[in-house]
Amino acid sequence: MKFLVRIEVRLPPDLAPEARSELLEDERRRGRELKEAGLIVDIWRIPGRLENVGIWSAQGPTALHEALRSLPVAGYAEIEVTALARHPLTDDGDDLA
Amino acid sequence: MKFLVRIEVRLPPDLAPEARSELLEDERRRGRELKEAGLIVDIWRIPGRLENVGIWSAQGPTALHEALRSLPVAGYAEIEVTALARHPLTDDGDDLA
Amino acid sequence: MKFLVRIEVRLPPDLAPEARSELLEDERRRGRELKEAGLIVDIWRIPGRLENVGIWSAQGPTALHEALRSLPVAGYAEIEVTALARHPLTDDGDDLA
Amino acid sequence: MKFLVRIEVRLPPDLAPEARSELLEDERRRGRELKEAGLIVDIWRIPGRLENVGIWSAQGPTALHEALRSLPVAGYAEIEVTALARHPLTDDGDDLA
Amino acid sequence: MKFLVRIEVRLPPDLAPEARSELLEDERRRGRELKEAGLIVDIWRIPGRLENVGIWSAQGPTALHEALRSLPVAGYAEIEVTALARHPLTDDGDDLA
Amino acid sequence: MKFLVRIEVRLPPDLAPEARSELLEDERRRGRELKEAGLIVDIWRIPGRLENVGIWSAQGPTALHEALRSLPVAGYAEIEVTALARHPLTDDGDDLA
């Protein structure tokens, strides 16, 4: 099942530089794990912003929720999820395939 | 899988009374079918409005989409869907159950 | 009487880990009490967010208000309540039943 | 039980003058009935607009819904309802009184 | 002259418990004074929120402003005022009466 | 008493040119009357739009409402009114003066 996910990160400006670096490093590591596990299918940055939009794949909303809350930046992030239905133009696998 | 669905119906004020009656009668009939088939789990009216909010159950977003577009009022309706994840307080069946 | 209730929790990112754990543990305990008392009928998570949507049952808005403000996270939460009217498709008990 | 109700009427500009007069006359008549029956407790106009805000009293959301949909302008109106809880400063009768 | 007034209080979660208790106690005292003085005509809580909606009566916007800013929680509050015009259904006293 | 009033006119594009000319001519005539009567104190156009913003003076919201609804374009207009309170920097006459 596919989801459109927008994640906007709002780091407090007074976060200490080392804490910030460490947090973003942890985030990249967790991101690579989710990419390799197939949860993150595609992901892009919204230019100019600490925000990304991605296509995620999960067994359902609960599994997706757990993956998203496992992100180190989750506590600083505004996350929006849209469940996606199959469009006749694609044969992208989904719940009816 | 459960979804929160809001449906606001915007009937044009100049719809002929018979067309309106027939449309709403068709809507009730289709609604009963979806209720009996288990797609509509619970549904309430938003007081004062031609709008309802319901808990729907479907195999996934594509099956839900087809059920919603089968509603006779779909062409007049603004429909919003939110996929729901399991909350620890309930053991309501979902994709991880 | 039934209500649709959305609760979005906004924990400050600098909340100490122990304070956070304790707060969420208190919240779960109070949630279970309200579930057993029949105030929370059904509840789901909005995927990706510290937000839930639920169907609550109370004698009226004042009783609901008191239940909601008794939640340990109330001081950190944005809460939205919609009173629900009976829909012809259900015979869910309400004020006219 | 008390409700805050906002009703914005959007009459199409091309409504024939007689139809408009008749509709508004019917509306006034139905309004007086609801006022006398105690459903409308207080009502004011939002200056400059075909919009009013009122305090309504009904046994519950379903009874309120039926009263609101009985308004002749309901098909042209945008209606918003907020259920009201008792405030400690007033002893206005409500569900816990 | 009547006004619809919404007051949403946003207390910082880290306000010390005693400061919070004292502030709310001051607020109740000032509220009772304004109620007795006839400025607050009716007031209700929005269920689930630290927010109220009320009907206020004042000689005009300036007098209302001064009453609202005299509330101890004013510095923490988001306040919205709507001046109300007389509705034909009521003979509630106003500027033309 | 002073009010800030925004009026956005939404003429249907298919309004016949003569009807449109006549309507706008009526509007200008009524506007001049309200200006001479002192209801319109100042008025400007929002550049690029069929919208104006003005400072109006009336005995109260009900008198203002009647003046605004007397505008020939009222049926096509979105009107927003804000009651104004005296600012210490001006000695512009108001309800406390």
Next chain:
Amino acid sequence: MKFLVRIEVRLPPDLAPEARSELLEDERRRGRELKEAGLIVDIWRIPGRLENVGIWSAQGPTALHEALRSLPVAGYAEIEVTALARHPLTDDGDDLA
């Protein structure tokens, strides 16, 4: 270059059934052409709505604009485009690749 594109189609309810069928058939044909030409990379339906979200690929905003306006439903559609920047987690080809 990649773009996130949302297309919401708002067909007038009074569109004749044959005109509607023909329009949607034309739309599907044009959609298949754009898919085969590589402009539409991926596309999904937003459940419950006549709305889709897709990943489009074009040489730049002007080429994308021309493709989008070539859609038969363009005159009935609300279209939103977001240019996408490369995210470190993917090596999806873009302007810097």
Next chain:
Amino acid sequence: MKFLVRIEVRLPPDLAPEARSELLEDERRRGRELKEAGLIVDIWRIPGRLENVGIWSAQGPTALHEALRSLPVAGYAEIEVTALARHPLTDDGDDLA
């Protein structure tokens, strides 16, 4: 003086093809005149939409208003104007230059 101007054109879908062609042809002609007269300094399309954003130059808001309302599509357009102040990074001529 410079202005940021957004113009979104909302042509009714049932506009006759010839009327539409003629209107857009008139629009292009008027656009070229305003470009040559120096009122339109720069203009771009918002991809996917019948919308443009431009930098306009005029003696002031009144002159700009007249230029914008002279556009043949003005009756179908939503127009937003933002007056621009000089930024230290540019020596673009403005009211203080």
Next chain:
Amino acid sequence: MKFLVRIEVRLPPDLAPEARSELLEDERRRGRELKEAGLIVDIWRIPGRLENVGIWSAQGPTALHEALRSLPVAGYAEIEVTALARHPLTDDGDDLA
């Protein structure tokens, strides 16, 4: 040239009382200077709020910007400016006069 200016002041609740008093005293002094210099033509309070709306007069947007940023509360304020065009009902001096 005239501008409609809205200024909403958001003082942090934890601002020390003396700092707050001093800031507001400085603000009043600067306000009087701008009033006497003719930049502030008229100004009112939005009842219930730390917000004002005024008619300002300046040579252009850059001069207005400098006047607004010279306000002691500018760092705490949300400021919105709308350039105003002449309305046929007034002969208020503007750029074409």
Next chain:
Amino acid sequence: MKFLVRIEVRLPPDLAPEARSELLEDERRRGRELKEAGLIVDIWRIPGRLENVGIWSAQGPTALHEALRSLPVAGYAEIEVTALARHPLTDDGDDLA
């Protein structure tokens, strides 16, 4: 390729004066570099606000993103980017030129 970029800077009111001066000095220096490098084509201030709107030129969204995040105020800024398509009225170079 051209972009419309809005940057609103939200400096915390309690930022130390020297830190603020240094930050803004760094910002001006970086701004001049981007102006000379041709990334910033034109830029204006939104009057009354710490906000600017500019026309930027970059090879694509990724290069633009890197330029924008190189701004010293990026951590305090809300940045919005709109990719621009060529308008027939200009021959401003873009991806199809």
